[in-house]
Amino acid sequence: MQKDRIMTIREYHDADLDGMIAIWNEVVEAGDAFPQEEPLTHETGTGFFASQTYVGVAVGEGGKIMGLYILHPNNIGRCGHIANASYAVSSSCRGQHIGEKLVLDCLEQAKAHGFGILQFNAVVEGNVHARHLYERLGFTQLGMIPGGFRMKDGSFANICPYFREIQIMS
Numbered sequence: 001m002q003k004d005r006i007m008t009i010r011e012y013h014d015a016d017l018d019g020m021i022a023i024w025n026e027v028v029e030a031g032d033a034f035p036q037e038e039p040l041t042h043e044t045g046t047g048f049f050a051s052q053t054y055v056g057v058a059v060g061e062g063g064k065i066m067g068l069y070i071l072h073p074n075n076i077g078r079c080g081h082i083a084n085a086s087y088a089v090s091s092s093c094r095g096q097h098i099g100e101k102l103v104l105d106c107l108e109q110a111k112a113h114g115f116g117i118l119q120f121n122a123v124v125e126g127n128v129h130a131r132h133l134y135e136r137l138g139f140t141q142l143g144m145i146p147g148g149f150r151m152k153d154g155s156f157a158n159i160c161p162y163f164r165e166i167q168i169m170s
Contacts, residue, residue: 006060006061007058007059007060007066007096007098007101008058008059009056009057009058009059009101009102009105010056010057010059011054011055011056011057012049012055012056012057012068014046015063016057016059016065017042017045017046017049018042019057019064019065020045020049020055020057020065020068021040021041021042021045022065022090023065023067023068023088023089023090024039024040024045024068024088025039025040026088026090026091027088028040030152031151031152031153032124032126032127032151032152032157033124033127033130034086034088035122035149049070051072052070052071052072053071053072053073053083053113054070054071054109054113055068055069055070055071056068056069056071056102056105056106056109058089058093058098058101058102060093065090066089066090066093066096066098067087067088067089067090067093067098067099067102068087068088068102069085069086069087069088069102069103069105069106070085070086071083071084071085071106071109071110071113071115072084072085073115074119074121081114081115081116081117082115082116082117082118082119082163083110083113083115083117083118083119083166084118084119084120084121085103085106085110085118085120087099087102087103087106087130089102099129099130099133100133100137103133103134103137104137106118107137107164107166110166111166111167115166116165116166116167117163117164117165117166118139118163118164118166119161119162119163120134120139120161120162120163121159121161122145122148122149122159122161123159123160123161123162124149124157124158124159124160125144125157125158125159125160126157131160131162134162134164137164138164139162139163139164140162140163140164141160141161141162142160142161142162142163143160143161144158144159144160145158145159145160145161146158
């Protein structure tokens with residue numbers, strides 16, 4: 001668990017769901033990072049987050065949910081040791097290195113849950129802050145998929161898959 005004087009990253013609780021859903025939906029509705037097109041309701045969000053292997057939340061003073069991540073298998077069977085994750089930080093909390101702390105906690109949780117690789121399938125090329133963060137944390141870009149992401153305005157953007165081996169973490 002990552003902790004500093006104003007924020008803790010921990011596993012989510014049901015009481016966190018409304019804050020988590022609001023942040024998740026903010027990213028979905030922006031239409032430039034997550035593949036989902038439909039916002040979560042309380043009912044669908046409860047099921048969605050409960051279905052993940054692990055969900056971490058960044059909690060600030062007063063219990064404010066500042067960001068979150070979901071962790072789950074990227075595939076099944078012979079590829080089940082590869083995890084996938086998504087990250088969301090409230091627009092009102094960006095610029096505070098919360099995303100970095102979420103990724104670092106996610107790597108710890110992935111290892112604790114038996115995953116050997118963390119892979120991101122669809123990082124939008126224009127998401128330069130995320131891409132620089134992943135590269136700084138040792139992720140490797142696997143290439144580029146031209147036009148792999150349909151933006152909210154209907155245009156297409158390239159996506160850049162990334163991966164990092166977890167077992168070699170220091």
